[in-house]
Amino acid sequence: MHSVCFSPCAVLVVCVSYVSAYSCDCSGSCLASTTTGNYLGVRDSDGVHFLSIRYAKPPVESLRFADPVPFVPSQNVTYDASSLPPFCIQYTTYQSEDCLFLNVFRPEYSENERPLPVMFWIHGGSLLVGGTPDPTIYGANLAKAKNMIVVTVQYRLGLLGLFDDGYNTNFAVKDVILALKWVKKNIGKFNGDPSLITIAGQSSGGTMIRALMSTIQTVGIFTRAILMSDPMGYGFNKRSTSVNLITGMIYNATGCSDISCMRGLSLTDILNAQGAVVSNGPGTYPEINYAQPFSPVIDKTLIMNDFSTYVERGNLPIQVPMVVGTVADEGNSQVEDVVSSPVSVAYYPIILTEFLGAKRAALLLATQQFLPDPLKDDSTRLELAFVGKLFYWTCAVQRMALSYFSNMRKMVYIYETEAGITYPANADLSLCQAKYVCHESDIEPLFGTYNASAVTRAQIAVSQEIQERWYQFIKTGNPNSGSYAYWKPLRSTLKLNLLKIGKSKVVSKLYPDKCSLIFGRVVKFDYQLYSQ
Numbered sequence: 001m002h003s004v005c006f007s008p009c010a011v012l013v014v015c016v017s018y019v020s021a022y023s024c025d026c027s028g029s030c031l032a033s034t035t036t037g038n039y040l041g042v043r044d045s046d047g048v049h050f051l052s053i054r055y056a057k058p059p060v061e062s063l064r065f066a067d068p069v070p071f072v073p074s075q076n077v078t079y080d081a082s083s084l085p086p087f088c089i090q091y092t093t094y095q096s097e098d099c100l101f102l103n104v105f106r107p108e109y110s111e112n113e114r115p116l117p118v119m120f121w122i123h124g125g126s127l128l129v130g131g132t133p134d135p136t137i138y139g140a141n142l143a144k145a146k147n148m149i150v151v152t153v154q155y156r157l158g159l160l161g162l163f164d165d166g167y168n169t170n171f172a173v174k175d176v177i178l179a180l181k182w183v184k185k186n187i188g189k190f191n192g193d194p195s196l197i198t199i200a201g202q203s204s205g206g207t208m209i210r211a212l213m214s215t216i217q218t219v220g221i222f223t224r225a226i227l228m229s230d231p232m233g234y235g236f237n238k239r240s241t242s243v244n245l246i247t248g249m250i251y252n253a254t255g256c257s258d259i260s261c262m263r264g265l266s267l268t269d270i271l272n273a274q275g276a277v278v279s280n281g282p283g284t285y286p287e288i289n290y291a292q293p294f295s296p297v298i299d300k301t302l303i304m305n306d307f308s309t310y311v312e313r314g315n316l317p318i319q320v321p322m323v324v325g326t327v328a329d330e331g332n333s334q335v336e337d338v339v340s341s342p343v344s345v346a347y348y349p350i351i352l353t354e355f356l357g358a359k360r361a362a363l364l365l366a367t368q369q370f371l372p373d374p375l376k377d378d379s380t381r382l383e384l385a386f387v388g389k390l391f392y393w394t395c396a397v398q399r400m401a402l403s404y405f406s407n408m409r410k411m412v413y414i415y416e417t418e419a420g421i422t423y424p425a426n427a428d429l430s431l432c433q434a435k436y437v438c439h440e441s442d443i444e445p446l447f448g449t450y451n452a453s454a455v456t457r458a459q460i461a462v463s464q465e466i467q468e469r470w471y472q473f474i475k476t477g478n479p480n481s482g483s484y485a486y487w488k489p490l491r492s493t494l495k496l497n498l499l500k501i502g503k504s505k506v507v508s509k510l511y512p513d514k515c516s517l518i519f520g521r522v523v524k525f526d527y528q529l530y531s532q
């Protein structure tokens, strides 16, 4: 039995004892004992946080390009868990190759508390950037608002995470699996419920979830999954793409021809070689995709097939209830990144060809359904953004969800978010102003990390709705609550039961003809062409 105090300490100190969870003293620090060491976290008015818990040994030197190994704590050492870890290696300042950490956020303990449900968050960033120091995914607000545990995790990025020498790869995916196993084993030490873990992620975090569901290594660990704005038009990399093309380019750029040479490279050399693939790979080889050139690999060891192949055959290794959806203007920021100001409609076929390749662009143009209107402002970019939205996100997600239900009879709730809060990095984009709901505009609403003086009541209401529905889904599997519009799982092409978040309504169809007749049929998704 530990003697535990919880407070507001300064005002009133109540001491209670309980067994087998963390303990807090009244100075603002809390101690948790885990399989990877004792961690001294912090408590403040938002709850209790254990930051920078090591779940794996530093993946450096001989462990670079190797499977992650559980961290073994030094005896009698209590690790500081009061600040966020550095980012994994990318183009930023606060970064380190020694980056395999996770953070546990929980609300203040309440007497007789029952074990709390857990949301395990996998950040996005094209598997190239991002990480848990990003203030928009700081978990404390959400943990407090919904009385649940929020875990945020880091995994190796880019070349360090997905290098493939032909023998071993998928280090990034294995990092997340090891972190999940850590949570399963240790979350009880924070009074979390190890039988109620939901994995959730945005963008490439959703792609990572597809990988986690495509391997038997995660059997029995998580109960549900939430995939937000996953670009499902992209599949995993085939081994031939990964080894012959991507590693081929890497070897050309570094002068290396094996893993031991690669282990000796400086981080600058690693980033430069990675940069060569990111900037030249997709233009040179259509198999290498633009958004996530370093993607999970169908290595026939960890992952035997592309997620879509499994879903279409009805034999996905992990079949759990899902929430899956997109935002209203997924494509806008991507288009503006490439085309920074309005251009004439004459450029439309040229840019479309750049995005889809000549063959698919021609097929799409021949449908006559996606043509910019020369009389409307900025219509070239807006039409490109609309195509991008349907092609990479909305129609690909719809097709997957329909197969997920019809081939495996599993529950899948589908949504589109029509109101959000512009993500800080998109704030200057003209196509992400006020009326647009860009990629990432649902992150601050979910985490409650927006600037409260800079949002409208309607935006706050959307944030509350997302938090409440996600929480209910995580806790019970049913994302309904109170007076919110009643949301049922998908049933068929004619009964998507798609929730329009921000509009408080459920619709039965969304772009039915474009999604069922054009994308995936006439104009094939990347995963249909390059991941089978």
Ligand SMILES: *[C@@H]1O[C@H](CO)[C@@H](O)[C@H](O)[C@H]1NC(C)=O
Binding pocket: 075, 076
């Ligand atoms: C660990 O700490 C205990 C108590 O302070 C001490 O008796 C023991 O020798 C320490 N062990 C090591 C390996 O330092």
Ligand SMILES: *[C@@H]1O[C@H](CO)[C@@H](O)[C@H](O)[C@H]1NC(C)=O
Binding pocket: 244, 245, 246, 247, 248, 249, 252
């Ligand atoms: C590597 O460089 C050689 C020589 O320039 C070239 O022929 C080859 O295509 C390159 N490999 C890849 C995968 O780009």
Ligand SMILES: *[C@@H]1O[C@H](CO)[C@@H](O)[C@H](O)[C@H]1NC(C)=O
Binding pocket: 451, 452, 453, 454
């Ligand atoms: C929050 O928004 C208000 C109103 O727009 C602004 O004045 C303030 O500087 C913002 N605070 C932060 C921390 O960005």
